[in-house]
Amino acid sequence: MTQTTSQLLTSSDKTTTIDARGPRFAALITTVVLVAALATHSLWVIAFQVLVFAVGALRGPQFTPYSLIFRRFIRPRLKGEIPAEDIRPPQFAQSVGLVFALVATAGLLAHISILFTIAAGFALAAAFLNAAFNYCLGCEVYLLLLRLR
Numbered sequence: 001m002t003q004t005t006s007q008l009l010t011s012s013d014k015t016t017t018i019d020a021r022g023p024r025f026a027a028l029i030t031t032v033v034l035v036a037a038l039a040t041h042s043l044w045v046i047a048f049q050v051l052v053f054a055v056g057a058l059r060g061p062q063f064t065p066y067s068l069i070f071r072r073f074i075r076p077r078l079k080g081e082i083p084a085e086d087i088r089p090p091q092f093a094q095s096v097g098l099v100f101a102l103v104a105t106a107g108l109l110a111h112i113s114i115l116f117t118i119a120a121g122f123a124l125a126a127a128f129l130n131a132a133f134n135y136c137l138g139c140e141v142y143l144l145l146l147r148l149r
Helices: 005-009 021-040 043-058 065-077 088-109 113-133 137-148
Strands: 017-019 084-086
Touching: 017 021, 017 065, 021 043, 021 065, 021 088, 021 113, 043 065, 043 088, 043 113, 084 088, 088 113, 088 137, 113 137
Parallel strands: none
Antiparallel strands: 017 084
């Protein structure tokens, strides 16, 4: 018998929810930042993205600068009901992005260009999937791990 997403995420704790459109908007900005990092091989650009991922992983995606931009400028212009999403899958996705961005940073610092390119490329692919198709790869991995548990 398979469990539904809501059954997997149900817990006795009060769970924080966020506007489900926010992570998709953040993925769009992340895509642009990672493309810039790959194009320039800039330590500063990838370090900035590491910082954003770290905030999202440790405090929650609702505390990232991308979320601030979404809440301040984008959400007030959106119409209709606000779709809510459990914070845990996107926060896990931020953790996965953080790992890839840290590996990319290590590749740059060690002058291993291929390591930088592969790690940043994986992060870019995941961000692009979310931005373009609303498919959060990290969220799906989170749910898969819950099912396996």
